[in-house]
Amino acid sequence: MDTNYLADLRALSQTLNFSRAAELRNITQPAFGRRIRSLEAWCGVPLVNRRQMPISLTTAGQIMLDAAEDVIGRLERARREIEQNQTATASLVIAATHALSFNFFPSWINSLGAEAATHPLRLLSDNMEHCEKLMLSGDAQFLLCHAHAASPTPMRSPEFQKCVLARDRLIPVCGRDSNNQPLYELPGTAERPTPHIAFEEGSGMARILTSVLFNRRTDLHLSSVVSSHHAMTLKSLAMEGKGLAWIPESLARNELKESGRLVVAGGESWHVEVDVALFRTSAQLGALAETFWQLAQDTAATGMSWHL
Incomplete structure (x- = not known):
């Protein structure tokens, strides 16, 4: 799974709007929608309730969002630690x-x-x-x-x-x-x-x-x-x-x-x-x-x- 999809889900949870979330992620709305559907396919269940406005995350979507926040945080911390270890003059x-x-x-x-x-x-x-x-x-x-x-x-x-x-x-x-x-x-x-x-x-x-x-x-x-x-x-x-x-x-x-x-x-x-x-x-x-x-x-x- 592309970890960018996790950041996509986070952006969608913040905006509750596909267009604004796509702008935040600096991609087109159709491409953003395909990435969210790819994440749903990977999970095997819908993550977004599209039948109401504004949209909302399903229960599964909220569970995935919590996991996404944790994974993104861990990856960012790991990157910082690697940079610190590799830069002798840090x-x-x-x-x-x-x-x-x-x-x-x-x-x-x-x-x-x-x-x-x-x-x-x-x-x-x-x-x-x-x-x-x-x-x-x-x-x-x-x-x-x-x-x-x-x-x-x-x-x-x-x-x-x-x-x-x-x-x-x-x-x-x-x-x-x-x-x-x-x-x-x-x-x-x-x-x-x-x-x-x-x-x-x-x-x-x-x-x-x-x-x-x-x-x-x-x-x-x-x-x-x-x-x-x-x-x-x-x-x-x-x-x-x-x-x-x-x-x-x-x-x-x-x-x-x-x-x-x-x-x-x-x-x-x-x-x-x-x-x-x-x-x-x-x-x-x-x-x-x-x-x-x-x-x-x-x-x-x-x-x-x-x-x-």
Whole structure:
């Protein structure tokens, strides 16, 4: 069977129209129709219900579409892996969350020494959701992010491996008054909830905080005033006195000094320990990426005990 037929079926499922699907596939409509009929002949059953408008996939068609998506995905991943293995000068591609791209990555990559400096490297900085998509699609070989065992993530074993590079923690911070006391207090009350500058729902940090803290503290009363994917945005708004935010301690450290504009707004029970972790797929990577992974593991083994 020609695997192009699988892509044809996917295009038809997206458009539910033979003419538009043929345009997507850059072939004529008669040729497209013949290819769909050839696929139906191979399956032995109709895949498309042509008696109604718009057309729809039959039950068999939906089953075949699910299989087609899986096969197309596997073939694309295989092609990328082959290209990586055959290209000795292939770049390393690391997807990293915004906070770690600015605050951790430069010093960490420098700590790997001269050997890492010889590797051509692309850093793709984005929010956690997009970084995960880059990993799952195979467009990045590594993911650098904050992680917690209780937080939901698609980066689970056995499909993915994890190397803990450092430790950090998420702490509640806010602006300080003239007496260097917090402008806002935890846990707040039902009548006067604490203004909360929050990570965007679904972001990596929000997942961690929700799983480890928010879902477990019935005494916590927060009122969201603004949300963002960017830890730097949360930090800036907290400095301006807009509310309280949980951000990485490593990001807040300078502003927590006596001359700074932030103060910790809660005791240890409100702090969340997190890992700074590097993820990779468990599948074999190219030689360059495998060498880099081993270097990252060796370096972590000698210096992982420190906090950021």
